[in-house]
Amino acid sequence: MALTHNLGFPRIGARRELKQTLEACWRGDIDEQQLQIKAAELRKHHWIVQREAGIDLIPAGDFALYDQMLNMTALLGAAPARFNAGNDEIGLDLYFAMARGTASQPAMEMTKWFDTNYHYIVPEFNAHTRFRIASSQLFREVTEARVLGISPKVVLIGPLTYLYLGKETEPGFNRLDLLAHLLPVYREILARLASLDVEWVQIDEPFLALDVDDDWLDGLDQAYAALTGAGTKLPKLLLATYFEAVDNHAARLKKLPVDGLHIDLCRAPDQLDVFLEGYPASKVLSLGIIDGRNVWRADLVQALATLSRAQSTLGERLWIAPSCSLLHCPVDLELETRLDSEIKNWLAFSVQKLKEVSVLGQGLNQGENAIRDELDASARARQERRESPRNHNPVMQERLQRLTRNDSRRTSPFPVRQALQRQRFQLPDLPTTTIGSFPQTPEIRQARAAFRKGELTNLKYLEAMRKEIQLAVGKQEEIGLDVFVHGEAERNDMVEYFGEQLCGYAFTENGWVQSYGSRCVKPPILYGDIYRPEPMTVDWIQYAQSLTTKPVKGMLTGPITMLMWSFVRDDQPRSTTALQLALAIRDEVADLERAGIGIIQIDEPAFREGLPLKKADWNEYLKWAVEAFRVSSSGVKDDTQIHTHMCYSEFNDILPAIADMGADVITIETSRSRMELLDGFGQFKYPNEIGPGVYDIHSPRIPETGEMLELLEKACQVIDAKQLWVNPDCGLKTRSWPEVVTALERMVEAARQLRAQINTFQTEALSA
Ligand SMILES: Nc1nc2c(c(=O)[nH]1)N[C@@H](CNc1ccc(C(=O)N[C@@H](CCC(=O)N[C@@H](CCC(=O)N[C@@H](CCC(=O)O)C(=O)O)C(=O)O)C(=O)O)cc1)CN2
Numbered sequence: 027m028a029l030t031h032n033l034g035f036p037r038i039g040a041r042r043e044l045k046q047t048l049e050a051c052w053r054g055d056i057d058e059q060q061l062q063i064k065a066a067e068l069r070k071h072h073w074i075v076q077r078e079a080g081i082d083l084i085p086a087g088d089f090a091l092y093d094q095m096l097n098m099t100a101l102l103g104a105a106p107a108r109f110n111a112g113n114d115e116i117g118l119d120l121y122f123a124m125a126r127g128t129a130s131q132p133a134m135e136m137t138k139w140f141d142t143n144y145h146y147i148v149p150e151f152n153a154h155t156r157f158r159i160a161s162s163q164l165f166r167e168v169t170e171a172r173v174l175g176i177s178p179k180v181v182l183i184g185p186l187t188y189l190y191l192g193k194e195t196e197p198g199f200n201r202l203d204l205l206a207h208l209l210p211v212y213r214e215i216l217a218r219l220a221s222l223d224v225e226w227v228q229i230d231e232p233f234l235a236l237d238v239d240d241d242w243l244d245g246l247d248q249a250y251a252a253l254t255g256a257g258t259k260l261p262k263l264l265l266a267t268y269f270e271a272v273d274n275h276a277a278r279l280k281k282l283p284v285d286g287l288h289i290d291l292c293r294a295p296d297q298l299d300v301f302l303e304g305y306p307a308s309k310v311l312s313l314g315i316i317d318g319r320n321v322w323r324a325d326l327v328q329a330l331a332t333l334s335r336a337q338s339t340l341g342e343r344l345w346i347a348p349s350c351s352l353l354h355c356p357v358d359l360e361l362e363t364r365l366d367s368e369i370k371n372w373l374a375f376s377v378q379k380l381k382e383v384s385v386l387g388q389g390l391n392q393g394e395n396a397i398r399d400e401l402d403a404s405a406r407a408r409q410e411r412r413e414s415p416r417n418h419n420p421v422m423q424e425r426l427q428r429l430t431r432n433d434s435r436r437t438s439p440f441p442v443r444q445a446l447q448r449q450r451f452q453l454p455d456l457p458t459t460t461i462g463s464f465p466q467t468p469e470i471r472q473a474r475a476a477f478r479k480g481e482l483t484n485l486k487y488l489e490a491m492r493k494e495i496q497l498a499v500g501k502q503e504e505i506g507l508d509v510f511v512h513g514e515a516e517r518n519d520m521v522e523y524f525g526e527q528l529c530g531y532a533f534t535e536n537g538w539v540q541s542y543g544s545r546c547v548k549p550p551i552l553y554g555d556i557y558r559p560e561p562m563t564v565d566w567i568q569y570a571q572s573l574t575t576k577p578v579k580g581m582l583t584g585p586i587t588m589l590m591w592s593f594v595r596d597d598q599p600r601s602t603t604a605l606q607l608a609l610a611i612r613d614e615v616a617d618l619e620r621a622g623i624g625i626i627q628i629d630e631p632a633f634r635e636g637l638p639l640k641k642a643d644w645n646e647y648l649k650w651a652v653e654a655f656r657v658s659s660s661g662v663k664d665d666t667q668i669h670t671h672m673c674y675s676e677f678n679d680i681l682p683a684i685a686d687m688g689a690d691v692i693t694i695e696t697s698r699s700r701m702e703l704l705d706g707f708g709q710f711k712y713p714n715e716i717g718p719g720v721y722d723i724h725s726p727r728i729p730e731t732g733e734m735l736e737l738l739e740k741a742c743q744v745i746d747a748k749q750l751w752v753n754p755d756c757g758l759k760t761r762s763w764p765e766v767v768t769a770l771e772r773m774v775e776a777a778r779q780l781r782a783q784i785n786t787f788q789t790e791a792l793s794a
């Protein structure tokens with residue numbers, strides 16, 4: 027019998043119940059115990075949903091109040107010393123302190139989980155780091171599942187991935203050296219799970235999808251030798267990989283003393299044969315055949331054919347699963363009542379995907395005829411999607427054909443443009459600005475919700491949003507910033523907002539996906555050729571500009587970020603989709619310029635995230651991604667200043683490509699890493715202007731003027747002050763106005779102080 031299982035279920039709740047509860051707890055509206063009760067209810071509900079979908083082996087340990095990596099840090103007692111954890115159980119206070127920071131301690135760093143839009147809390151390691159079981163939450167969850175009659179498979183992040191994804195806080199230290207300290211604690215966790223009668227543990231080692239050095243691979247051998255074998259009673263281990271092919275490691279993985287492997291057949295279908303060849307008789311092989319990263323209904327006919335082929339080699343040892351955890355997928359398509367029924371029929375969310383897994387299991391176990399109806403329905407939906415006229419737009423197709431080299435080139439090189447722009451805008455040295463959004467207050471969100479429900483007329487809604495813009499402009503005048511933004515009040519999200527206005531996109535009511543902590547996004551669904559029927563942002567920006575003499579930045583989301591943060595079509599190359607998006611944005615840029623807007627920011631926070639996990643594939647991606655950005659941004663005059671913005675990523679390895687994008691100014695997130703990121707920009711001699719973030723906007727902590735000044739001084743050491751801008755790390759939509767005003771006042775003050783220092787220095791240099 028082929029067995030069906032799931033690697034992880036979305037924990038946020040179909041209606042974002044976890045988000046509401048967490049935020050109520052942080053506000054102090056409910057206490058810790060009430061939070062725990064609600065969380066347990068959600069887990070219970072999710073287990074029942076999975077059982078009802080027909081899944082044989084259901085995961086526990088995939089739940090987290092904030093993040094699964096942070097859960098591991100708590101379980102392993104690896105709280106950084108600066109949080110003074112002591113030797114007690116790591117409780118919720120400390121857990122949230124690590125995630126969100128406190129008055130005295132900045133939060134732990136947060137970064138992208140592989141190539142997803144999910145963010146994890148980065149473990150901090152140094153030579154003094156030691157491990158111990160410091161949280162019993164996981165073990166309690168196993169017991170909770172048992173109460174429902176579920177014998178769960180427990181999910182853990184593996185020791186190599188845990189170390190690999192962390193960062194060293196001491197120069198010269200190698201975090202792999204901690205492995206020997208880590209393994210006994212993992213073994214203890216496994217033994218404790220075995221004593222709770224846990225039969226299977228899924229141990230996730232997605233780091234194998236990256237290009238890793240041999241010492242890390244040797245560490246893998248060492249680790250799994252230590253986590254298996256005689257002595258104590260231990261659970262069976264299923265080592266799970268996902269997001270990329272791991273067939274380059276097939277020989278090593280087959281030899282590991284684990285009881286099974288999981289591989290991703292959606293991202294890397296070709297790796298199946300390599301694994302089937304001589305697959306050890308002692309191991310199960312789990313095939314990730316249903317795409318956990320996208321929302322399209324599966325081709326069940328083809329999936330069944332693949333599985334049948336594998337079954338003839340593996341027999342009983344074949345397991346069936348989604349490609350990765352369903353964390354990256356919305357919960358339930360059934361909640362979508364407004365989605366066009368034709369498009370809805372092409373889609374599957376988490377619950378539907380688990381049913382697909384279950385149907386495939388049935389097909390394998392009972393024969394094709396047992397699932398004839400499901401196979402037919404799947405084939406019909408695929409065919410309808412393929413043939414639907416709404417996916418194709420001849421105008422867009424034709425424009426793509428007509429694109430030439432000149433479309434991705436500005437008229438003059440940067441130095442010429444810089445001179446013209448300086449003349450036009452007359453900004454001071456170290457100009458101050460923000461990244462785009464101002465607080466999305468409850469009032470703004472409620473107004474939008476009321477508008478959506480028809481309780482507020484279009485006109486009233488527009489008026490309310492104009493009031494917000496007016497407020498934001500007024501505040502910026504008072505704070506004394508140099509380049510303004512309109513504040514993005516009218517946007518639900520920087521991607522969804524544009525998705526809603528472009529043809530070729532569908533959007534959902536409840537298609538939420540966790541981004542970090544309690545924050546979610548609702549990625550729009552890009553199903554067809556893109557077309558911009560009319561200007562999307564011009565009225566708003568023009569209104570903001572009418573209120574001030576300071577320049578107001580036009581604010582757009584770039585083609586790569588639109589691509590990365592949407593669910594995209596799987597029936598054409600992503601590069602083609604990116605170019606279509608680029609053309610739509612190019613038209614918007616042109617309209618903004620025509621309306622007199624002189625500075626236009628095209629955000630590309632997901633540019634780095636789009637980079638393939640394997641270095642061998644980088645160049646190809648960078649080529650089309652840079653080209654798409656250039657198509658979107660190059661249709662303007664020399665004295666129009668193009669900004670871009672990136673956050674949350676390690677940029678140093680792609681600096682030449684970032685320079686190639688040719689933005690006149692780039693603002694980047696740097697403050698959490700205390701400007702470490704900038705070193706690369708300095709060494710590489712980044713040619714254009716650059717605004718390294720000096721204010722970590724993801725923490726409620728308000729930085730002091732002195733701290734920001736220090737960061738700026740650090741920046742001056744690697745980058746010429748003439749090239750520098752002063753700004754926060756990212757948009758301010760998650761913050762409150764009082765925090766923002768204080769922080770920005772201090773930021774402007776820090777810029778003033780530095781300007782004064784530089785002037786004194788220059789005066790002294792002249793008189794010397
Ligand atoms: N797509 C995307 N990816 C991204 C980012 C991003 O900005 N967008 N930023 C980085 C991650 N950071 C993020 C930062 C903030 C939020 C965020 O604030 N999300 C909001 C939801 C934003 C949204 O869609 N808001 C809608 C719906 C708001 C809502 O909940 N409305 C209530 C009613 C209002 C209320 O009572 O509060 C309802 O409909 O029931 C709107 O404004 O219209 C949240 O979780 O709360 C998400 C990601 C990286 N990835």
Ligand code: MET
Pocket residue numbers: 461462463514520581629631671673756757758759
């Ligand atoms: C995640 S990048 C965000 C950029 C956007 N302009 C904002 O300020 O919110």
Ligand SMILES: [Zn+2]
Pocket residue numbers: 461631671672673755756757
């Ligand atoms: Zn950002």
